[in-house]
Amino acid sequence: MSLEPPEPELDVGETPDGELDYDELADLLGEHVLDREEHVNAKGFVIRPDSVETVLATLREEAGFDHLSCLTAQQYPDRYESIYHLKKYDDPTQELSVVVPTASEEPVSGSAAGVFDTAIWHEREAYDLVGIEYEDNPDLRRILLPETWQGHPLSNDYNQDQPQIVPLREHANPMEKRTQVPDRSDTMFINIGPHHPATHGVLHLETVLDGEQVVDVDPDIGYLHRCEEQMCEQGTYRHQIMPYPDRWDYISAGMLNEWSYARAAEDLADIDVPEYAQVIRTMAAEMSRIAAHMLAIGTFALDIYGDFTAIFMYSITDREKLQNLLEDLSGQRLMFNYFRLGGVAWDLPEPREQYFQKVRDFCEYMPGRLEEYHNLLTSNELFQMRVLDTGILPPEEAKSYGCTGPVARGSGIDYDLRRGDPYGYYDELEWDVITDDGCDNFARALVRLKEMEQSARIIEQCVDVLEDWPEDEREIQSNVPRTLKPDHDKEIYRAVEGAKGELGIYIRSDGTDRPGRFKIRSPAFCNLQSLEVMAEGEYIPDMVAALGSLDIVLGEVDR
Amino acid sequence: MIGILKGMATTMKHALDGETFTVSYPEEEPDVSPRFRGVHKFSQERCIWCRQCENVCPNDTIQIVMDDQRNGEQYNLHIGQCIYCRLCEEVCPVDAILLTENFEFVGDTKDELAYNKEELKNVPWYKDLDPLESREPDREAWVGEGDGEVDYQ
Amino acid sequence: MTLAETISSALGLEGAVGQFVGGFIGAAIVGTFILANAAVAGPWAKRKITAAFTDRISVDKLGPLGIGIIIPDAVRLISKELIVPEGVDRPAWDIAPLIIASSAILGFAVIPMGSIGSVDLQLADPEVGLAFVFAVASIASVGLVMAGYASNNKYSFLGGLRAVAQNLAYEIPLILTGISVVIFAGTLQLSEIVATQQQSLVELGPVAIPAWFAIVNPFAFILFLAANMAEVGRNPFDIPEAPTEIVAGFQTEYSSVYFVLIYLGEFVHIFLGGAIIATIFLGGPSGPGPASIGLLWFLVKIWGVFLLTQWARSALPRVRIDQLIEIGWKGMLVLAFANLFVTAVIVGVLAPL
Numbered sequence A: 001m002s003l004e005p006p007e008p009e010l011d012v013g014e015t016p017d018g019e020l021d022y023d024e025l026a027d028l029l030g031e032h033v034l035d036r037e038e039h040v041n042a043k044g045f046v047i048r049p050d051s052v053e054t055v056l057a058t059l060r061e062e063a064g065f066d067h068l069s070c071l072t073a074q075q076y077p078d079r080y081e082s083i084y085h086l087k088k089y090d091d092p093t094q095e096l097s098v099v100v101p102t103a104s105e106e107p108v109s110g111s112a113a114g115v116f117d118t119a120i121w122h123e124r125e126a127y128d129l130v131g132i133e134y135e136d137n138p139d140l141r142r143i144l145l146p147e148t149w150q151g152h153p154l155s156n157d158y159n160q161d162q163p164q165i166v167p168l169r170e171h172a173n174p175m176e177k178r179t180q181v182p183d184r185s186d187t188m189f190i191n192i193g194p195h196h197p198a199t200h201g202v203l204h205l206e207t208v209l210d211g212e213q214v215v216d217v218d219p220d221i222g223y224l225h226r227c228e229e230q231m232c233e234q235g236t237y238r239h240q241i242m243p244y245p246d247r248w249d250y251i252s253a254g255m256l257n258e259w260s261y262a263r264a265a266e267d268l269a270d271i272d273v274p275e276y277a278q279v280i281r282t283m284a285a286e287m288s289r290i291a292a293h294m295l296a297i298g299t300f301a302l303d304i305y306g307d308f309t310a311i312f313m314y315s316i317t318d319r320e321k322l323q324n325l326l327e328d329l330s331g332q333r334l335m336f337n338y339f340r341l342g343g344v345a346w347d348l349p350e351p352r353e354q355y356f357q358k359v360r361d362f363c364e365y366m367p368g369r370l371e372e373y374h375n376l377l378t379s380n381e382l383f384q385m386r387v388l389d390t391g392i393l394p395p396e397e398a399k400s401y402g403c404t405g406p407v408a409r410g411s412g413i414d415y416d417l418r419r420g421d422p423y424g425y426y427d428e429l430e431w432d433v434i435t436d437d438g439c440d441n442f443a444r445a446l447v448r449l450k451e452m453e454q455s456a457r458i459i460e461q462c463v464d465v466l467e468d469w470p471e472d473e474r475e476i477q478s479n480v481p482r483t484l485k486p487d488h489d490k491e492i493y494r495a496v497e498g499a500k501g502e503l504g505i506y507i508r509s510d511g512t513d514r515p516g517r518f519k520i521r522s523p524a525f526c527n528l529q530s531l532e533v534m535a536e537g538e539y540i541p542d543m544v545a546a547l548g549s550l551d552i553v554l555g556e557v558d559r
Numbered sequence B: 001m002i003g004i005l006k007g008m009a010t011t012m013k014h015a016l017d018g019e020t021f022t023v024s025y026p027e028e029e030p031d032v033s034p035r036f037r038g039v040h041k042f043s044q045e046r047c048i049w050c051r052q053c054e055n056v057c058p059n060d061t062i063q064i065v066m067d068d069q070r071n072g073e074q075y076n077l078h079i080g081q082c083i084y085c086r087l088c089e090e091v092c093p094v095d096a097i098l099l100t101e102n103f104e105f106v107g108d109t110k111d112e113l114a115y116n117k118e119e120l121k122n123v124p125w126y127k128d129l130d131p132l133e134s135r136e137p138d139r140e141a142w143v144g145e146g147d148g149e150v151d152y153q
Numbered sequence C: 001m002t003l004a005e006t007i008s009s010a011l012g013l014e015g016a017v018g019q020f021v022g023g024f025i026g027a028a029i030v031g032t033f034i035l036a037n038a039a040v041a042g043p044w045a046k047r048k049i050t051a052a053f054t055d056r057i058s059v060d061k062l063g064p065l066g067i068g069i070i071i072p073d074a075v076r077l078i079s080k081e082l083i084v085p086e087g088v089d090r091p092a093w094d095i096a097p098l099i100i101a102s103s104a105i106l107g108f109a110v111i112p113m114g115s116i117g118s119v120d121l122q123l124a125d126p127e128v129g130l131a132f133v134f135a136v137a138s139i140a141s142v143g144l145v146m147a148g149y150a151s152n153n154k155y156s157f158l159g160g161l162r163a164v165a166q167n168l169a170y171e172i173p174l175i176l177t178g179i180s181v182v183i184f185a186g187t188l189q190l191s192e193i194v195a196t197q198q199q200s201l202v203e204l205g206p207v208a209i210p211a212w213f214a215i216v217n218p219f220a221f222i223l224f225l226a227a228n229m230a231e232v233g234r235n236p237f238d239i240p241e242a243p244t245e246i247v248a249g250f251q252t253e254y255s256s257v258y259f260v261l262i263y264l265g266e267f268v269h270i271f272l273g274g275a276i277i278a279t280i281f282l283g284g285p286s287g288p289g290p291a292s293i294g295l296l297w298f299l300v301k302i303w304g305v306f307l308l309t310q311w312a313r314s315a316l317p318r319v320r321i322d323q324l325i326e327i328g329w330k331g332m333l334v335l336a337f338a339n340l341f342v343t344a345v346i347v348g349v350l351a352p353l
């Protein structure tokens, strides 16, 4: 399915052994590159604000950087800076940062929206929180905060004590603005959400309908914005940040989220993790993944079957079993706070055999349950009638919107960081990356169902490994100083495969024991953006199904 | 058609097998694992007023008031604000603050959930589960003090 | 003697007064009986059934198997605040729940529910019984449109429109299939239709298989069941409410007593659907055993249909509005006509030969 040139042909700047030759890339960009920067994960090219589009287009077309993973904006005392974190869908270890400094007085930058669709929302967020203006962005509105918000909270001169007083009449009335699509007088504007049974949280879809068909949909997010990035910036690396990742994607995916922070911070501060802890992490993370996918399947069924479906309760039952296992392990059912920098908080619960047995029992019980899901869902003709060929997301669009996780894999994109950019214990284990070329709602649900099978496989192998681990080598945490102070101006962007896709963390250290900038690349945020592609022209029920198949968690979208 | 029938057969199977997954709370209580993190318990005898728990708490849930001789006067913990991360227990050098397995606590107002020293001492163990024992079997030896139960009032 | 006649003769009244008083008291009895069934179904049976499908316990604290929940639930529902949204079109908005609830109960006026002694548990037995049932049952559509339109809410509006589209598409096949039974039975009178089904079709030793139309013409039976699902708005055809799409459709803006009325109306509707199916396909109150337990058999049949709707809810997805219309007009209608035609040919042409 890939549109990239076949294997033997190398992209510009790629060496035969899959490494990046940054000099060649710099030559490709010529005089656009003003300077070079060193980030822990990749090298950065500093470019001028007005050449953003050209540079990114060149890198995309000729050097194969087809994945705009994240955009981080921040303010330094003397300048603003936007960092475009680029990757390749084919090989996520080939990374490049494009650094765009803009002047403090007039933070105006070119936009990447012409090259990557995903840049639209990322730049809106940067504008909203930091205050950089992206000139050619077609839709530069606030995204997380209300339209009437005064100031940009992550900029240096923001006064957080200043009350936000906005008279009622200035609040945008969503009905007024776009009640109708121009030239089409027979349409109806409808607010789906923020309180609506299908929006999986507080999502607000400003929808324009023509009869039952969706003409235009504009997700309005930010209702659950809790300043997670700022909270992390105020916590110490060593202890205080770790409880918060659990609260981004709070649908049981806590372990996966914690890993994203752990991985970024460990690489930033050069902390080793004992192998034994990595195996436990891998096992815990895959349990989280199954639990999260269970809920995704359950709520997807809820969207399509109506609220009395048994499938939802079955998947909650199965998730409950995993939560019990995770509770035994970590002491909490959702907000685990189990990972620590350099390892995990606890060894496996005693008696170990009993715990292994419980995990094994679950892995044995899974296939039977999965068969039931297939009976109830995928082999049901009415279900097929509903979801096959609806909510189409072609692979090119998926890449342009930065979709990752089951959404991308349901569009036939073979992208999984567990294999593409291995971490933990994954590369020692036997498992497959599931993809499906269907590109529709059905494919996305199917990918999740099959991924659970693979996760169960991983868990089983982890249990085998853990069982045989020599007793005196069970080191669960390496020696980490009580206060961590990574070097000044060290920057890193690291991602792991979360339940919804690529969950990345950017950290810039400022020499203290707290991050100078902490940026979360939320997979659900990027995936949600592609709803427009899936929903427009479809019926309302199909839009609801597409939303369900995206499996967003508003806690992660809004952070 | 076969698929539809298969789906209906599946739910009917569940209806007829008579198994239930939910339990009839409160008559029947689900098991709580020994590591579960519930409401805190505090031991004034053990506490050395080092304020580490106050420092590590990510959201300022713990408030310690000391007099000018650095003797502890107050130990307040807002269990309604706490995120049950257990960091306070983890950093406490003498296990003076513990998270019991007790999750059954209520308050009519937010104020009622702001526990002071006395209230924290009186938090009951959950089903006589001693968290210290169940969590880290060798930790007690390290603390080198007597039996947890006696110590925690 | 019908119920009304029994009552008037027991009271010693005659003529128009007797008819009126007898009919009135009889109607009260039948109505109360049906509402009692709905009361059991709504707060309790539905919960228990759904719980069984989903491996849960559900209500179990009050009374045996938790059946006592009906009382607190009734108090709770009725004592809630009635919220009247701004800009609703009154009195249409107030009348709609009444129409929805009463249209369903009206249908029971002509349903034969068995007999005790010489008293037929049937309020009236007009010659056009079946036509009457279909006619009053479809009045509910008017209520749905009124509710949807008067609520001044876009979701209600969409729900109302969906309800009309759906009822139009499914009422015709429903009635056509009903007519095929009429052709068999040669009458519209419900007691006659029941009586025709009493003959045995075949005798297998001591067991006589009765000539229930469900057995004589299973195809029509299944068609009718499916169309009935759409008629009462249950999975896979519950799209007028479709909570995950349009919140609650036409009933979005109703609360408190009005909500109870609509809710009750839906349950009574399911029971009426069950009663029609029982009457024209399953031999009405007939069944093994003495005639005096006919009422029991009747109840078993309508609760069976109720159970079926809940079962379908647990396992079947709802179809999309366009698919629903397509199934209705291009599928069911054609099949219903085919069924009617074949029945007519068999009864009119082949049978006399």
Ligand code: SF4
Residues within 6 Å of the ligand: B056, B057, B058, B059, B060, B061, B062, B077, B081, B082, B083, B084, B085, B086, B087, B088, B089
């Ligand atoms: S558990 Fe966490 S949030 Fe609660 S008091 Fe302890 S450190 Fe603070």
Ligand code: SF4
Residues within 6 Å of the ligand: B046, B047, B048, B049, B050, B051, B052, B053, B054, B091, B092, B093, B094, B095, B096, B097
């Ligand atoms: S860390 Fe432990 S000893 Fe120190 S003040 Fe807190 S409770 Fe007391």
